[in-house]
Amino acid sequence: MLDLLITHATLPDGRTDMAVAVQDGRIVEVSAGLNATAHDTLDAGGQLLTPPFCDPHFHMDATLSYGLPRVNQSGTLLEGIALWGELKPLLTEEALVERALAYGDWAVAKGLLAIRSHVDTSDPSLLPVRAMLEAKKRMAPYLDVQLVAFPQDGVLRSPGGLDNLKRALDLGVDVVGGIPHFERTMSDGAASVKLLCELAAERGLPVDMHCDESDDPLSRHIETLACETQRLGLQGRVNGSHLTSMHSMDNYYVSKLIPLIAESGVSAVANPLINITLQGRHDTYPKRRGMTRVPELMAAGVTVAFGHDCVMDPWYSLGSGDMLEVAHMGLHVAQMTSQAGMRQCFDAVTVNAAKVMGLASYGMEAGKDASFVLLQARDPIEAIRLRATRLKVWRKGRLLSEMAPATARLSLPGREENPL
Ligand code: FE2
Numbered sequence: 001m002l003d004l005l006i007t008h009a010t011l012p013d014g015r016t017d018m019a020v021a022v023q024d025g026r027i028v029e030v031s032a033g034l035n036a037t038a039h040d041t042l043d044a045g046g047q048l049l050t051p052p053f054c055d056p057h058f059h060m061d062a063t064l065s066y067g068l069p070r071v072n073q074s075g076t077l078l079e080g081i082a083l084w085g086e087l088k089p090l091l092t093e094e095a096l097v098e099r100a101l102a103y104g105d106w107a108v109a110k111g112l113l114a115i116r117s118h119v120d121t122s123d124p125s126l127l128p129v130r131a132m133l134e135a136k137k138r139m140a141p142y143l144d145v146q147l148v149a150f151p152q153d154g155v156l157r158s159p160g161g162l163d164n165l166k167r168a169l170d171l172g173v174d175v176v177g178g179i180p181h182f183e184r185t186m187s188d189g190a191a192s193v194k195l196l197c198e199l200a201a202e203r204g205l206p207v208d209m210h211c212d213e214s215d216d217p218l219s220r221h222i223e224t225l226a227c228e229t230q231r232l233g234l235q236g237r238v239n240g241s242h243l244t245s246m247h248s249m250d251n252y253y254v255s256k257l258i259p260l261i262a263e264s265g266v267s268a269v270a271n272p273l274i275n276i277t278l279q280g281r282h283d284t285y286p287k288r289r290g291m292t293r294v295p296e297l298m299a300a301g302v303t304v305a306f307g308h309d310c311v312m313d314p315w316y317s318l319g320s321g322d323m324l325e326v327a328h329m330g331l332h333v334a335q336m337t338s339q340a341g342m343r344q345c346f347d348a349v350t351v352n353a354a355k356v357m358g359l360a361s362y363g364m365e366a367g368k369d370a371s372f373v374l375l376q377a378r379d380p381i382e383a384i385r386l387r388a389t390r391l392k393v394w395r396k397g398r399l400l401s402e403m404a405p406a407t408a409r410l411s412l413p414g415r416e417e418n419p420l
Pocket of ligand 1: 057058059118210309
């Protein structure tokens with residue numbers, strides 16, 4: 001007898017009336033004509049059953065700290081970095097763990113079950129690193145967290161930056177990070193990309209770098225990242241986060257750059273909510289959007305995912321862990337309004353994000369983890385349009401969260417109920 005059988009589900013690829021069978025935390029069959037008995041059965045009623053949302057770019061050490069010790073007045077990336085610097089001496093391990101756990105609760109309720117979080121390695125105490133390792137351990141039974149060693153103050157620009165980053169990796173941080181556009185010079189930035197890729201190659205680790213997060217059309221670190229990826233044989237293990245300078249680059253140069261990125265196997269993560277908020281701040285009018293060239297990268301075969309980046313922290317005052325809100329913003333900023341484009345935006349917060357994170361057991365097929373979300377929507381486009389209610393969230397066959405369907409009761413004669 002099966003543990004769980006879900007019937008009459010719609011899948012993200014458009015298949016309808018599908019049954020999903022679960023045994024021992026894994027999907028054992030996905031088919032149209034499945035006839036079996038199970039301890040638990042659920043009729044999905046034609047609603048969308050999707051693999052969980054994944055966030056490939058987040059900062060869990062800064063989340064839910066909005067207003068501490070003050071609010072970012074200018075709204076710029078650089079004031080955010082300065083503000084984080086003011087907050088760091090006031091941090092305690094307990095408070096960081098508590099805020100991360102609180103965010104983990106939000107994430108699970110939103111069907112977000114895998115998060116790649118950058119963690120600041122700049123301080124020699126490595127307090128945020130130790131706190132996030134503890135939070136990761138405590139959330140492991142219900143949330144997959146990957147940690148990226150992120151030298152917020154610049155691995156070359158800050159004293160001891162490289163040593164602190166290596167010590168974070170020694171403690172068990174999973175991925176090598178970087179911030180080349182924040183180093184002192186363009187050549188220091190390029191040098192940081194080279195040495196961090198070499199470090200990742202030596203240790204057999206993936207790379208995920210904040211790269212070219214600026215409006216500077218001449219910021220060229222993604223070119224170096226793609227080149228180093230090929231030189232060191234790191235194809236498939238490297239991600240460039242943000243890449244916002246590509247928005248402002250010369251079109252001729254980009255016509256050379258995008259094929260180089262595709263050839264190198266480097267993936268890209270845009271952070272639509274944050275890019276549209278932080279970029280273009282030095283512009284008068286017209287103001288640049290600042291998000292990287294998502295549809296063009298996708299068309300060239302580059303894996304592109306969307307990240308949340310920030311929730312209620314020195315850089316961003318809003319957010320709730322809702323990756324459909326992220327997809328919604330990405331769709332608008334990139335003008336991906338075709339049917340195919342809207343579905344690609346759904347992929348950007350599900351399957352593409354899982355690919356960036358290297359999640360091998362992810363997907364709606366036999367043999368994969370029985371982790372999925374039942375949405376109050378009939379397809380991925382409706383899910384984005386409504387930022388659909390997460391009716392049920394399972395991880396490895398275990399039900400983690402339930403939410404009542406969103407329904408308005410109208411005080412209009414003869415039209416009392418309005419199913420959303
Ligand atoms: Fe970030």
